[in-house]
Amino acid sequence: MLPQGVNIAHPDKLYIGGEWVLPHSGRQLEMVSPNTEQVVARCAEADEVDMDKAVAAARAAFDTGPWPTLPPAERVAAFRKLVAHLETRVPELAAAWTAQMGGLVSFAGPMHGGGVMGLAQIADFAEAFKFVEQRPSMGAAVGLVVHEPVGVVAAIAPWNGPFGIMANKVAYALLTGCTVIMKPSPETPLEAYIIAEAAEAAGLPPGTVNLVPSHREAADHLVCNHGVDKVSFTGSTLAGKRIAQVCGERIARCTLELGGKSAAIVRDDFPTEAAAQLLTGTLNTLSGQVCAMLSRAIVPRHRHDELAAAIKQEMAKVVIGHSDDPATQLGPLAMKRQLERVEMYIEEGKQTADLVCGGGRPSHLNQGYFIEPTLFANVDNHSRIAQEEIFGPVLCLIPCEDEEDAIRIANESNYGLNGSVLTQDAEAAYQIGRRIRTGGFGQNGLRMDFGLPFGGFKQSGIGREGGPEGLWGYLETKTMLLDALPAGL
The missing domain is CATH 3.40.605.10 (Aldehyde Dehydrogenase; Chain A, domain 1)
Incomplete structure (x- = not known):
């Protein structure tokens, strides 16, 4: 068969x-x-x-x-x-x-x-x-x-x-x-x-x-x-x-x-709508089932609520459906146990952070291992949803005080596989990237090239x-x- x-x-x-x-x-x-x-x-x-x-x-x-x-x-x-x-x-x-x-x-x-x-x-x-x-x-x-x-x-x-x-x-x-x-x-x-x-x-x-x-x-x-x-x-x-x-x-x-729990640092020079589109689109990749997924977004506190609202708008536009439909943007999770794992973390996240959108199974799909794209805001970087690999379309939005604080939060993890900074300044991206303890780092998104070495720091x-x-x-x-x-x- x-x-x-x-x-x-x-x-x-x-x-x-x-x-x-x-x-x-x-x-x-x-x-x-x-x-x-x-x-x-x-x-x-x-x-x-x-x-x-x-x-x-x-x-x-x-x-x-x-x-x-x-x-x-x-x-x-x-x-x-x-x-x-x-x-x-x-x-x-x-x-x-x-x-x-x-x-x-x-x-x-x-x-x-x-x-x-x-x-x-x-x-x-x-x-x-x-x-x-x-x-x-x-x-x-x-x-x-x-x-x-x-x-x-x-x-x-x-x-x-x-x-x-x-x-x-x-x-x-x-x-x-x-x-x-x-x-x-x-x-x-x-x-x-x-x-x-x-x-x-x-x-x-x-x-x-x-x-x-x-x-x-x-x-x-x-x-x-x-x-x-x-x-x-x-x-x-x-x-x-x-x-x-x-x-x-x-x-x-x-x-x-x-595994990984990679962070994307959003700098003040990067537009909110563009950041929302990039982070949402990235999360759709393989339904979030990517070891190098940017699953933590670290944003200046004064922009936190604005970015959360923009991501919510973008996630509402995502087309969820069967993976063999060319129009689908977010397909199912790979198996039942993975769906149950993601749902467990979503329930955990509700106890420690603000569920902005998602978190449930799509109402129009009563069969298959589907889950809505999910955003948690005001996430404590010490919480389980920020520290443990979920391996699904779940994004944690973490506020920071300034750039130094953002770098600290990004490095405050047992993992060190990937990372990103959303900025229009390539020099700033390089300087920040050199301070992030990860095996890979990209400017403006989840960027990977398997013609170059790939692997991780720490666990x-x-x-x-x-x-x-x-x-x-x-x-x-x-x-x-x-x-x-x-x-x-």
């Missing part, structure tokens, strides 16, 4: 060791449409036995090759074949995302087309990377710094951006010479199937890419397997802490891109993905001191 427009050859099987195999348990995962609450797809579910088989296959492919020992140029050439296959399947990727997660059909095509283009850019980074460098040395005639693949990578991706996040992990792993085990979210595994089929079509060696969709228990078993050299995880901070603990016990490597993560820097997390550095320069270098 697959959504319309999605063609996967073996959804009932796992991809392990270059073969499509039935799951050990015989169980299947069900994907539920957030628009209709109906099952729209099924696929194989991996258990602990399957995880061990996938690790063994990836381990053998890494330890005996040939993938890790291929010249980097040959890996790049093979990876470009994988990308070429994905280019032909952008419409399927878009359809899968809309069906499983409720992503807007108006955004799905450009999002996934851009994601595939980004993979070609990562190949360019790898092509230009110096895997072997000669350095001056006082200890030998020849000093070499060699960058080698870290080993077997468990790539664990979330449900909000399942293709782009998983594909980037696979790209960096493969291009550095690692072998990889894909563990997609149980709610959105179909994109990973398409990636596995692309690896098969590109002729990658058996075991180089493996696919094992599962629930949390089997995923934890995968992370705990000592055959895994590195875990690359994108998801909640709570799950990231567990992965960091497990990896720390055996000194395994990990890259963690975790928003460890390491960086994106840009040439993304290669570093999948490499080990070796120093070699020799009596002469080897042939071919």
